[in-house]
Amino acid sequence: MSFQFDLDHIYAQIRTMKAAAENLARKGESFPALDKNTRRIMASIKMLEINICDLIELDD
Amino acid sequence: MADQPYWNPVLETLEPERIRQLQLKKFKRIFNWAFEKSKFHRSLYDKAGIKPEDIRSFDDIRRVPKVEKSMMRDIQRKAPFPYGDALCVPLEEVTEFRQTSGTTGQPVYQPDTWQDWEWWAECWAYILWAQGYRPRDRVFIPFGYNIFVAFWAGHYAAEKIGCEVIPGGVLDTKARILKIQELEATAMMATPTYVLGMAETARKMDLNPAKMTIAKITCAGECGACIPSTKQRIETSWGARVYDHAGATEIGAWSYECTAQPGGLHVNEALFLVEIEDIQTGEIITEPGRRGKMIITAFDRQAQPCIRFDSKDVIEWAEDPCPCGRSFRIIKGGVVGRADDITKVKGVLLAPSAIEEVVRGMDGLSDEYEVIVDKVGDVDQIKLRVEVMPGAQDQCQLIEGELNNQLRLKTNLRYDIEICGCDTLPRYEVKAKRFKDLRKGKKQN
Numbered sequence: 001m002s003f004q005f006d007l008d009h010i011y012a013q014i015r016t017m018k019a020a021a022e023n024l025a026r027k028g029e030s031f032p033a034l035d036k037n038t039r040r041i042m043a044s045i046k047m048l049e050i051n052i053c054d055l056i057e058l059d060d
Numbered sequence: 061m062a063d064q065p066y067w068n069p070v071l072e073t074l075e076p077e078r079i080r081q082l083q084l085k086k087f088k089r090i091f092n093w094a095f096e097k098s099k100f101h102r103s104l105y106d107k108a109g110i111k112p113e114d115i116r117s118f119d120d121i122r123r124v125p126k127v128e129k130s131m132m133r134d135i136q137r138k139a140p141f142p143y144g145d146a147l148c149v150p151l152e153e154v155t156e157f158r159q160t161s162g163t164t165g166q167p168v169y170q171p172d173t174w175q176d177w178e179w180w181a182e183c184w185a186y187i188l189w190a191q192g193y194r195p196r197d198r199v200f201i202p203f204g205y206n207i208f209v210a211f212w213a214g215h216y217a218a219e220k221i222g223c224e225v226i227p228g229g230v231l232d233t234k235a236r237i238l239k240i241q242e243l244e245a246t247a248m249m250a251t252p253t254y255v256l257g258m259a260e261t262a263r264k265m266d267l268n269p270a271k272m273t274i275a276k277i278t279c280a281g282e283c284g285a286c287i288p289s290t291k292q293r294i295e296t297s298w299g300a301r302v303y304d305h306a307g308a309t310e311i312g313a314w315s316y317e318c319t320a321q322p323g324g325l326h327v328n329e330a331l332f333l334v335e336i337e338d339i340q341t342g343e344i345i346t347e348p349g350r351r352g353k354m355i356i357t358a359f360d361r362q363a364q365p366c367i368r369f370d371s372k373d374v375i376e377w378a379e380d381p382c383p384c385g386r387s388f389r390i391i392k393g394g395v396v397g398r399a400d401d402i403t404k405v406k407g408v409l410l411a412p413s414a415i416e417e418v419v420r421g422m423d424g425l426s427d428e429y430e431v432i433v434d435k436v437g438d439v440d441q442i443k444l445r446v447e448v449m450p451g452a453q454d455q456c457q458l459i460e461g462e463l464n465n466q467l468r469l470k471t472n473l474r475y476d477i478e479i480c481g482c483d484t485l486p487r488y489e490v491k492a493k494r495f496k497d498l499r500k501g502k503k504q505n
Binding site: 040044051055058 | 069071078085178330360
């Protein structure tokens, strides 16, 4: 079945989001509101990886 | 977006060969994670002489030792308290505690990180979207939000989808029915036993559940919603479509029925690896039509991994693909029983779900029944107690004869049938215990 999704572009955007979230998490060591909210975002990004990135990276 | 039939249109329609490739890669990843992070798993794999680099094919996966529930109970006596040494993350990363119901022994504790909890909701999002849940739905959850995972993740998945969720937590059954009526809820989630009990209670309140606004019901926790006669009873009672789902505390929500109602459950093969093992020989069954017990791996669960867990659920692969277009394989008839429950009576293998299918398919009987297997002298005997509905009391002899015939055909066994008056058998709120084997502890043949 074919779909109209540009999976490579979506994949790149997820990677960008993950890098941004990891950067934020590193700055949250003594800033609980930043750290804990960023970690929740990272858990959601992980769900995007499970849904999309794992498949894209299958042939790596 | 509401017209999109799949939660994940890419993974749910992936070619089977690509799914297998994805599964192999993901199995290696979770195996490596457990090997590195969990003392329990490391010790298990060291004893079997298996390292991450040894896993190159599905044949290699079959060499990975299985994990039994009793092993998970045993590790809970070790540090760190209270989970033991299968824990793969520091304790401060654990955000959720749940435990198994303890139906088959001492409960097992299940730690989850916040990421695991997101994952639980993600598994359920696949289920609910496939069953037609959409943001316009108002979902009522008549469940006692507590230490059991039950419908917790269903709640969060419904929120994730964008539904409006009504937590029916501490309300009693009557109050829940009134709340459904008051708010015009369109969907609900509960065990088949409880859904049937709610319908009975509603009728006693002079309400007709079929005239209420519930249009779909997601069942879990028991086999019922995949047993055709039970499904039909629930659908008729509520005037709603009924969908099954199977999951477990230690595993996750691994399967779901879709709106095509194909007579079974799709395995979410992007998130889980399901293997079926012949109960007698241990051989892995890959062809349709042969029953065995499920060995399951959850690919993305972090805190306490589930790798080749021996669930003891009895399942079989279906022959035909589903008309819904999903490529995830179907297990025919859902979970048809548990390897622990399938018992020999007079030398014949008996699955309690087969009795339910016959009883619930009979007009004139209530939803309740009770099966008691005992030994009289050296001979096994099965007593089946059923309830006759008020309008059918003059047909008891006819019902008994028909029950005997159908049970004989379905199970190849003879029963001592007792027809009781309505409301005399025990009612259950959550998981029912209708099958009682009193031979346990007595000398077996």
